[in-house]
Amino acid sequence: MTDDLALSLARAQFAFTVSFHFIFPALSIGLASYLAVLEGLWLKTGKPHYLDLFRYWVKIFAVAFAMGVVSGIVMSYQFGTNWSVFSDKAGGVIGPLMAYEVLTAFFLEAGFLGVMLFGMKRVGRGLHFTATLMVAVGTFISAFWILSVNSWMQTPAGYEILSDGRFVPGESWLAIVFNPSFPYRLVHTVLAAYLTTAFLVGGVGGWHLLRGNKTQQVRTMFSMAMWMAALVAPIQIFAGDAHGLNTLEHQPVKVMAMEGHYDSHPDGAPLYLFGIPDDDAQRLDYAVGIPKLSSLILKHDMNAPLDGLKSVPREDQPPVFIVFWAFRIMVAIGFAMMGLGLWSLVARWRGRLYDWRALHRMAVLLGPAGFVAVIAGWVTTEVGRQPWTVHGLLRTADSASPLDAPAVAASLTAFVLVYFAVFGVGVWYLLKLMGHSPGSGGDGPSAEACEEIAPIRSAGITPALGMAETRAGRSPHGDERETEQ
Amino acid sequence: MTGMDLTVIWALIIAFAVFMYVVMDGFDLGIGILFPGYPPGEGRDRAMNAIAPVWDGNETWLVLGGGGLFAAFPLAYAIVMPATYPLVIAMLLGLVFRGVAFEFRWRDSGHRAFWDSAFCAGSLVAALAQGMILGAILQGIKVADRAYAGSWFDWLTPYTLLTGLGTVAGYTLLGALWLAMKLDGAPQRRALRHARWAGMATLLLLIAVSLATPFLAADYWRRWFDMPQILMTSQVPLLSAILFATMFYMIVKDKPGRAFLAALGVFLLGMVGLGISIWPNAVPPGVTIYDAAAPARSQSFMLVGVVLIVPLILAYTAWAYWVFRGKVGAEGYH
Numbered sequence: 159m160t161d162d163l164a165l166s167l168a169r170a171q172f173a174f175t176v177s178f179h180f181i182f183p184a185l186s187i188g189l190a191s192y193l194a195v196l197e198g199l200w201l202k203t204g205k206p207h208y209l210d211l212f213r214y215w216v217k218i219f220a221v222a223f224a225m226g227v228v229s230g231i232v233m234s235y236q237f238g239t240n241w242s243v244f245s246d247k248a249g250g251v252i253g254p255l256m257a258y259e260v261l262t263a264f265f266l267e268a269g270f271l272g273v274m275l276f277g278m279k280r281v282g283r284g285l286h287f288t289a290t291l292m293v294a295v296g297t298f299i300s301a302f303w304i305l306s307v308n309s310w311m312q313t314p315a316g317y318e319i320l321s322d323g324r325f326v327p328g329e330s331w332l333a334i335v336f337n338p339s340f341p342y343r344l345v346h347t348v349l350a351a352y353l354t355t356a357f358l359v360g361g362v363g364g365w366h367l368l369r370g371n372k373t374q375q376v377r378t379m380f381s382m383a384m385w386m387a388a389l390v391a392p393i394q395i396f397a398g399d400a401h402g403l404n405t406l407e408h409q410p411v412k413v414m415a416m417e418g419h420y421d422s423h424p425d426g427a428p429l430y431l432f433g434i435p436d437d438d439a440q441r442l443d444y445a446v447g448i449p450k451l452s453s454l455i456l457k458h459d460m461n462a463p464l465d466g467l468k469s470v471p472r473e474d475q476p477p478v479f480i481v482f483w484a485f486r487i488m489v490a491i492g493f494a495m496m497g498l499g500l501w502s503l504v505a506r507w508r509g510r511l512y513d514w515r516a517l518h519r520m521a522v523l524l525g526p527a528g529f530v531a532v533i534a535g536w537v538t539t540e541v542g543r544q545p546w547t548v549h550g551l552l553r554t555a556d557s558a559s560p561l562d563a564p565a566v567a568a569s570l571t572a573f574v575l576v577y578f579a580v581f582g583v584g585v586w587y588l589l590k591l592m593g594h595s596p597g598s599g600g601d602g603p604s605a606e607a608c609e610e611i612a613p614i615r616s617a618g619i620t621p622a623l624g625m626a627e628t629r630a631g632r633s634p635h636g637d638e639r640e641t642e643q
Numbered sequence: 644m645t646g647m648d649l650t651v652i653w654a655l656i657i658a659f660a661v662f663m664y665v666v667m668d669g670f671d672l673g674i675g676i677l678f679p680g681y682p683p684g685e686g687r688d689r690a691m692n693a694i695a696p697v698w699d700g701n702e703t704w705l706v707l708g709g710g711g712l713f714a715a716f717p718l719a720y721a722i723v724m725p726a727t728y729p730l731v732i733a734m735l736l737g738l739v740f741r742g743v744a745f746e747f748r749w750r751d752s753g754h755r756a757f758w759d760s761a762f763c764a765g766s767l768v769a770a771l772a773q774g775m776i777l778g779a780i781l782q783g784i785k786v787a788d789r790a791y792a793g794s795w796f797d798w799l800t801p802y803t804l805l806t807g808l809g810t811v812a813g814y815t816l817l818g819a820l821w822l823a824m825k826l827d828g829a830p831q832r833r834a835l836r837h838a839r840w841a842g843m844a845t846l847l848l849l850i851a852v853s854l855a856t857p858f859l860a861a862d863y864w865r866r867w868f869d870m871p872q873i874l875m876t877s878q879v880p881l882l883s884a885i886l887f888a889t890m891f892y893m894i895v896k897d898k899p900g901r902a903f904l905a906a907l908g909v910f911l912l913g914m915v916g917l918g919i920s921i922w923p924n925a926v927p928p929g930v931t932i933y934d935a936a937a938p939a940r941s942q943s944f945m946l947v948g949v950v951l952i953v954p955l956i957l958a959y960t961a962w963a964y965w966v967f968r969g970k971v972g973a974e975g976y977h
Contacts, residue, residue, distance in 0.1 A: 220746055221746045221747075221750065223699075224699075224742055224743050224745060224746045225743060227699055227702070227742060228738055228739040228742035228743060229739070230706075231702065231705065231706060231735060231738055231742075232735045232739070234706050234709050234710055234713075235709050235724065235731055235735060237713060237720075237724075238709070238713060238720045238721060238723070238724030238725070238731075239724040239725060239728055239731050239732065242720075242721035242722070242724055242725050242790065242791070243721065243790070245713060245717050245720055245721040245724075246717050246718050246721035246789060246790075248717075249713055249714065249717025249718075249720065249721070249937060249941075250717060250937040250938045250940075250941040251941070253710070253713045253714025253715070253717055253937060253941065254714045254937075254941050254944050254945045254948075256710050256713065256714060257707070257710050257711055257713075257714040257715075257945050257948070258945070258948050259710075260703065260706050260707045260710045260711075261707070261948050261949065261952045261953070261956070262948070262952060264703045264706055264707075265700065265703050265707075265952075265956045265960070266959075267699075268699040268700035268702075268703045269700050269956065269959045269960050269963050270959070270963070271696075271699055271700075272695070272696030272697055272699070272700070272963050272966075272967065273696070273963055273966055275696065276695065276696045276967070277696070277966050277967070280966050280967070281966055322789075326938040326940065326941070327938060327940045327941055327944070331944055559721075559724070559725040559728075559790075559791075560725060560790050560791060560792075561725055561728060562795070565728060565729070565795065568729075569728070569729075569732045572732065572736060573732075573736075576736050576739060576740075577739075580739055580740065580743055581743075583747065583751075584743060584746075584747065587746075587747060587750040587751060590750070591750070
């Protein structure tokens with residue numbers, strides 16, 4: 159009943175909705191932690207610019223989080239709507255992990271989000287900071303469980319298979335949760351979320367610096383982001399390398415596709431920098447490579463043998479072009495990020511962090527780079543897993559729902575139209591918020607000064623103020639405080 | 644034996660999650676449905692503020708219901724989702740529109756009217772789709788070889804339209820009563836008036852659904868009307884009638900809080916009635932909860948989490964509601 163077209167459409171729908179979805183958690187995982195750091199610094203030092211930055215980024219967080227929630231609900235039902243056979247077969251193993259994600263993460267985030275956004279005056283600073291921390295912790299726990307699920311699909315462990323093909327848990331849930339690729343994927347993905355956020359913050363900071371806006375708030379945001387770039391980007395490259403070695407051990411075919419190795423190389427494989435993979439001919443056209451470097455990276459021995467895709471049956475190979483190029487995009491961005499981090503260290507050392515315009519331009523250019531990199535990374539690992547949903551055990555072609563192609567085509571069309579319209583507008587709102595200058599808190603911290611964490615919402619209650627703020631991009635707080643004090 | 648007991652426990656947990664969802668997101672969606680009934684500007688802003696801090700948590704129960712079904716009864720999930728495919732997609736897209744409207748309407752005063760309409764239409768579509776999914780399950784789903792075996796539009800019948808409209812009316816009732824609790828003055832009177840109309844509609848549609856359901860399948864007739872269980876099952880409509888009367892009385896007496904509790908009681912009895920009809924099936928007519936159950940190891944692993952964590956969730960959710968207790972004034976959350 160499931161024909162090839164319906165299968166392709168279902169895959170396109172999942173790829174589209176999950177890619178769109180992940181943009182928002184990639185931001186909210188990092189931003190939640192950043193907000194917790196900002197609020198913590200404000201509470202510790204009492205310096206008002208930390209609170210200003212908190213108020214500035216929490217509005218952006220609220221919009222991104224709302225989009226993450228609604229696009230995430232779609233994901234939690236899509237396993238059933240489009241991948242019902244997979245759900246039936248793998249539900250006993252991965253279902254509980256996803257249930258734990260809901261119980262330990264989604265409720266935590268959602269339960270404390272309202273207090274974080276609206277509740278400063280109602281609960282006081284200590285409890286408010288706790289709420290911010292809970293939201294940040296919740297985003298991390300969410301990443302923990304869902305990456306465990308994904309990792310199990312990549313490197314299944316701890317399962318038994320019934321005669322009807324269903325996966326059931328074995329003796330130990332620890333073997334399932336901490337399957338072989340999970341620790342690597344978790345570290346790599348969470349660092350990626352932190353970097354994505356840092357580069358967005360750095361890009362916004364660079365944008366305002368370029369416009370001659372060098373307030374304490376802008377300088378602090380830029381400086382914090384550049385410290386992250388300098389410190390975390392190298393760690394991420396190291397973590398990515400470790401993740402790659404883990405993949406070589408457990409999913410060698412994926413690494414062959416990433417490297418563009420169709421041929422086996424018994425005495426040292428080259429690292430291809432460029433090439434046009436041709437699956438039909440099983441050949442990498444126009445290849446430009448550095449001899450033996452791939453073996454050196456992957457095996458730490460330049461003469462170590464590496465098998466190629468030709469050693470694998472054609473029906474077990476992933477589509478190489480996508481994997482090969484997505485991987486290169488991700489790695490290139492990773493090194494560009496590290497480059498910017500090093501540049502910022504030089505600028506800092508020479509005392510020019512806030513007036514080196516080329517540096518700021520590069521920061522703006524790389525502002526959205528993290529999003530491109532995380533999507534490219536996910537494309538690498540997910541397309542590289544093909545043709546399997548559960549690696550080596552359950553084929554994608556045997557996982558889909560018994561739906562006819564027109565039904566899936568209609569839903570895919572609806573998702574594409576709605577997502578581009580709604581989330582396109584949402585991203586536009588985010589850009590507008592980032593275009594505003596982070597307002598000055600002025601006269602120092604006080605419970606009154608920060609009572610209104612999401613000012614636009616309440617300001618919207620008195621429409622004139624709300625609109626004035628939306629237009630001018632400035633919070634009406636200054637005025638409110640004056641009348642209150 | 645343990646497997647069987649666990650399965651019953653899990654059926655009750657899923658029922659609990661669905662009920663929590665209906666309790667918490669029902670009024671949330673209902674306010675969306677009622678939204679155009681409030682004047683643009685302060686009226687709508689206050690209506691929105693009555694749920695803004697809690698809507699996200701409310702919707703999480705839907706994820707628990709879906710995720711819990713996936714985890715504890717994967718076969719039921721794998722059958723119902725394809726069987727009601729267009730409804731599920733419509734519900735999800737409706738939730739997208741209404742969810743982002745909470746933020747977007749404050750971000751763009753030029754298009755606030757558009758996002759207000761999106762908030763209303765999204766809530767309406769989500770409520771209608773949820774009610775129709777319920778109806779589609781109740782009327783039975785054709786299954787062959789562990790998969791949905793029906794055709795494209797099996798879910799679209801007069802019965803599912805009835806359950807869909809009933810859900811819309813019921814959610815609207817809850818939304819109106821919640822607003823009546825959170826507002827004061829003229830908007831509160833408006834909300835109470837809405838509650839009266841929505842209450843009447845809910846009553847009529849509930850009667851219609853209750854009368855139609857036993858005729859869907861001989862099993863349903865037997866479960867409701869055979870002796871001796873009719874002595875038990877007949878309590879459900881009786882209690883519902885009492886609760887409805889109480890609710891209308893409290894509305895007339897300007898006591899929206901008590902009316903809200905009575906309305907929740909009606910929903911609870913609706914869930915009990917649903918249980919009487921389909922027990923022990925997960926997907927009528929042929930798939931029982933035991934057929935659909937995940938392995939005992941999966942169910943017991945999750946049960947630990949539910950027992951330990953759900954009380955915590957209820958505690959901090961209650962705390963969040965407590966923080967934002969009281970009337971929503973024109974000045975909002977200052």
